[in-house]
Amino acid sequence: MQAQELLEKYKAGNCTDAEKAIVETWYLKFSKPATELSHDQLEEATDRIWERLPIHDHTEEIPTPVKKSYLWPRIAAAAAVLLVTGIALFIFKSNSPLTDPDLSATANYGAKAPILPGGNKAILTLADGQQITLDEAGNGKLAEQSGITITKTKDGQLVYTVSAAANALKTAMNTIATPKGGQYQINLPDGTKVWLNAASSLRYPTAFSGEEREVSLSGEAYFEVARSIPKKSFKVSTSKQTVEVLGTHFNINAYADEPSTKTTLLEGSVKVKSNAGEDRSMVLKPGQQAALTDRQLLVNYGKEEEAIAWKNGVFKFEDEDLQSVMRSVARWYDLDVVYEGTLPSRQFSGEIDRNSNLSQVLDILSFFKVHFSVNGKQITVRP
Structure with missing residues (x-):
């Protein structure tokens, strides 16, 4: 498919969701006047873009075509600007997951049925060992222990x-604990709010006594720590670090399969300290992110939106490699990933709605010269 053909499809309102994402991103990110370019030059530019950004044909059409002709006059100019920058950014958002049972096997990448996104799933383990599956439990009082009502x-x-x-x-x-394909929110006894991402767990006391409030995290969570009177520091321990705060908003990504443990501060102040023997610690300011590896503790900037995008229902990637992207996808859709062949060393940037089903996500990622196939709980990635 040539770029001009895609633009004509968009003008007519006949693009698939994935194709719309391509065209609208050209416009939204790179649109600017291009009066110095002739019509022939614009056509040539869009064709050259298409050659650099291969696309496969899609058979799935939008059930109700939405015409956006008001964007059309400037889309070709935006595409020409994309050629100059050499950047590919895809934005794909869906109001609801696709659940049509009649989707073809091709659209589902070999899956027998659409693989839907995760949801509110978690298991609560009480001190006596009793387990409560929260997504199956009814609303209302679940348990009472040590003067605490859950x-x-x-x-x-x-x-x-x-x-x-x-x-x-x-x-x-x-x-x-949340499984792969799960997430959950908990309000702790002191009023602190915690959002758990998929494949994560939080261990905490039913009441905070003493001079400190301390919890243990595995995986990823976003915290809105309540201030206590009198002041008690709040500590979050992971396998590699301890984060100490008084009252603040921050995100910790401490998955065991990630190359670093990342602590991103949105409000307040936190102290990040490595659990290793060396004296490695830093105090973060809002907008800063501490990235802790086995060798060093670094600070990044401007990562707030990316860090908490999962909490807001979005995959947001900024210059991420394929393996990093697929780790996030695998956790949310409860899959195992296998790689075959030499994969392209490209970096991904963009947003994808976490309410999308798996085939919609793979449609977007496949624009980067990778092929996906799904067999049960396993997804195979090939060049």
Whole structure:
């Protein structure tokens, strides 16, 4: 398919979702006046772009074509600008997951049925070993222990309510764990709000006593820490670091299969300290991100939106390699990834709605000269 043909399809409102994402990104990111270019020059430019950004034909059409002719006059100019910059950015958002059972096997990359996105799923383990599957439990009171009432709200949150006598009782340790394809929000006894991403777990006391409030995290979570009176520091321990705060908003990505543990600060102040023997620590300011590896502790800037995009229902990638992108996809769609052949060393940038089904996500990623096939819970990636 030539670029001009794609633009004509867009003008007529006949593009697939993936094709719309390409055209609208050209316009939104790179649009500017191009009066110095003739019509022939614009056509030549868009064709050259298409040669550099291969696309395969899609058979799935938009059920209700949406015409956006008001964008058309400047789309060709935007495409010409893209040629100059050499950047490919794709933005794909969907209002609802695609659940049509009649999708072809090709559209589903070999899957027998559409693979849908994750949702609110988690298991709560109480101090006595009792386990409660939260996505199957009814709303309302789930348990009571050590003067603490545990309640599930109708919007899928887990809330701890402390009674007046709780401080005099012995605290117990609870654990909430999300599977691959799951996420959950919990309100801790001190009022701190925690959002858990997929394949993550949080261990915490049913009441915070003593001079510190401390929890343990595996995986990824976003924290909105409540200030306590009198002031008690709040600590989050992971396998490689400890983060200490008083009252603040931050995200920690501490997955074991990621090359670094990343702590991103949005509000307030946090201190990040390595658990290794060396004295490696830093105090972050809003907008900063600490990236801890086995060898060093670095600071990055401007990563806030990318860090918490998952909490807001979006995959957001900024210059990420294919393996990094696929780790995020595999956690959310509960898949294992296998690689075959020599994969292109490209970097991905853009946004994809986490409410999309898997085939929609793979449609976008396939523009980067990679092929996907799905067999049960395994996805194979080939050049």
